[in-house]
Amino acid sequence: MAVKLRLARHGSKKRPYYRLVVANDCARRDGRFLEHVGSYDPAHNPPAVALKRDRIEYWLGQGATATYTVDNLLAKFMNAPDTAVRPVKKVRTLPSRTAAPAAVAAAAPAPTPAPPAAPAEVPAPAASESPDA
Numbered sequence: 219m220a221v222k223l224r225l226a227r228h229g230s231k232k233r234p235y236y237r238l239v240v241a242n243d244c245a246r247r248d249g250r251f252l253e254h255v256g257s258y259d260p261a262h263n264p265p266a267v268a269l270k271r272d273r274i275e276y277w278l279g280q281g282a283t284a285t286y287t288v289d290n291l292l293a294k295f296m297n298a299p300d301t302a303v304r305p306v307k308k309v310r311t312l313p314s315r316t317a318a319p320a321a322v323a324a325a326a327p328a329p330t331p332a333p334p335a336a337p338a339e340v341p342a343p344a345a346s347e348s349p350d351a
Contacts, residue, residue: 221282223274223292225258226251235259238269238288240277253277258291267295 220243225236238256255273259266274292278284284292295301 221252221277221280223255223277223282223284223288225285225287233261235261238274238291240273240282262301264301266301267291267298268300269295271296 221240222243223238223240226239226241227234227236229235236258237254238258239251240253240255241251253273255277256267256269269292274296
């Protein structure tokens with residue numbers, strides 16, 4: 219079983235990034251692999267590269283061969299620091315339901331109180347009148 223270090227293409231159409239994998243040479247390009255040992259994103263300037271250097275050295279020591287492209291990447295980036303920047307996921311916070319009305323009330327101007335209205339006089343029923351009459 220011949221083992222190779224090669225690139226497996228991922229990403230969407232026209233936006234590729236590559237994983238550096240250790241795979242059997244009979245396996246498909248994006249198919250089964252033994253180990254993921256790095257990543258390469260040519261879309262960034264400079265290209266974003268992250269390598270697991272100890273694992274790459276282990277596999278090369280075990281007799282794995284690198285493809286032409288991977289050999290060029292390793293020659294260029296093996297002794298250089300990683301340039302891949304992992305983006306930090308933004309945590310989206312939603313306002314709580316109990317805090318939202320208080321925040322809205324605090325932000326809205328307070329309405330001016332209306333002047334007190336005069337009480338309306340309601341005539342009281344007369345005691346002499348009976349409903350049976």
